Amino acid sequence: QVQLEESGGGLVQAGGSLRLSCAASGIAVSINTLGWYRQAPGKQRELVARLTGGGNTNYADSVKGRFTISRDNAENTVYLQMNSLKPEDTAVYYCWTWLSGWNYWGKGTLVTVSS
Numbered sequence: 105q106v107q108l109e110e111s112g113g114g115l116v117q118a119g120g121s122l123r124l125s126c127a128a129s130g131i132a133v134s135i136n137t138l139g140w141y142r143q144a145p146g147k148q149r150e151l152v153a154r155l156t157g158g159g160n161t162n163y164a165d166s167v168k169g170r171f172t173i174s175r176d177n178a179e180n181t182v183y184l185q186m187n188s189l190k191p192e193d194t195a196v197y198y199c200w201t202w203l204s205g206w207n208y209w210g211k212g213t214l215v216t217v218s219s
Contacts (some may be wrong), residue, residue: 105130107130108126109210109211110198110210111127118219122215124213125181125182132177133180133182134175136157139151144194153172167193190217194215197214
């Protein structure tokens, strides 16, 4: 059974940094695609960043140059390093993966950026 558990959210001032972690079980982060999505109040969930098993990454235009997705194969964990945070980055951030035709989501972690 695939499980994803996020951590690392919190309150930060604009311009600050946070690192989110997604601890995975039931799936190997080293060979599968995992990603981060976010959902702000009143808005649809959107892709933030994605990392394939082959190491390719893609990012939303709004976070390019500020956010970095990475993984630690030994820890079976995916990270999202968020720098130069803006108030518009405020959202619940969800870890995501896909396996055998099913989407899997974590419960989310709240990131609040104050101006």
